[in-house]
Amino acid sequence: MSQWVVLLIAMVAVCAVVVTVVVLRQRRIAEDDDPTETPDVIEYMVMMIGVIYAIVLGLAIAGVWEGRGAAQADVLAEAQALHEVKARVQVYPVQVRDKVRADVDAYAAFVADKEWSTMRDHGELSPRGAQLLDQLRADVTQFDPKSDLAAQAYQPVVDEVAAADAARAERGQSAGATMPGVVWFGLITGALVTVGLIFTLQIRRSAKELLLAGLFSALIAFLLFLIWDLDAPFGSGLAVSADVFRQLL
Template sequence: MSEWLALAIAMSAACVVVIAVVVLRQRRVAADDDPSETPDVIEYITMMIGVVYAIVLGLAIAGVWEARSSAQDDTLREAQALHEVSARAEVFPADYRDQVRKDVDAYVSYVVNTEWDYMRTHGEISPEGTALLAKVRTDVAERAPQNDLEAQAYQPMMDRISTADEARNARGQNVGPTMPGVVWFGLIVGAVVTVGMVFALQIRRSMRELVLAGTFSALIGFLLFLIWDFDDPFGRGISVTTQPFTDLFPTIGS
């Protein structure tokens, strides 16, 4: 089952549950019940709960979106740094240049074709990927520059490899869910309380009120799904992709 189908089912279920509760509750209300007699304090409390929960939802969405954006930036930084290493190797002799580019391509190919799935399965970056990047570092570090042109390219290449290594470690730290469990507890309890307060307002079975109650509950379900999907930058539907690598290394992508 796809995540979007699961979302549609969850939102529909939330609507059905809320509407069913309203209908069943209305059948048990006395004929002389007057909803206008709802105390003003209940309306005020309901409004405040909605405002507070909206702030919490907004902060949660901003937090997971920032984590996803950071993971995307780290991926782009890693790919760009490796692309610079391949480009700067142009000034070296053909055999050495080809070896550096071959090892860079091997690392990128492994990341694109193997490590991305490994991260989703194991929740961490793979030791083999770390070893492949270390091989690139060794290639560059062990050969002393032979002339001024190579000397000018040597240190920038080492800096770019350090940048790629740093971005790779940051990518590893962003693997897996980023939202603490206690926050999820607060979000779910808050959703139950917020939707539950709808019934304190003594809404009737009119079509307008039922539609509003169902739409409100579906919106809460959608926002919780959005937070859950963004919570794992590399493992869910709206996840960080390998596009920066495939854009800068088109032969690997093909």
């Protein structure tokens, strides 16, 4: 049984229980009962639904913002590791040093100019980027240091290439959208219910009430758009920038 079917059954069951209890309780109310002595249920429910939906929106925004921050940290870690590779091969022989730095430049240029658009459009990394990084790793690991300085720098350079590879893998996991479909279902349904409940109140056509209703609806739409935009860290709008890779060139 899929989670959507379970969710639908749970929602229908809860609604049925609540309606049944209310109907049974209504039949037992005495004729002399005065409903004016109890608070307005509609206003109470509107307030509670608004509070609950505000909490859900806040958690969703916090989640996608944290995901964007993690993606930004992965990009910085990858770029920093590549920068360390270029800096530490300074003690290598000229031919090897230039070859390793050329590999780093080729990889950084491809990531900034090509792979970024692949992540934005398809939500995944490009196989060509993995090939370029493998070429860098091969040139680094196959070098046989002869001098003491080169021998001391060899293992740190290998470690930095491994760190760049690990950061690249983390970047790949953040390339696509992370918000599950069931969460989007809840956000959109909650927005429709929250905005729709405005019409259950005694709203009139005064300019002030219409303005507040319009601003409230616009705010809900803006927050949903913000969640959608932040849900793709390498998309458009508030996306993570590739400038740190261009700075390596």
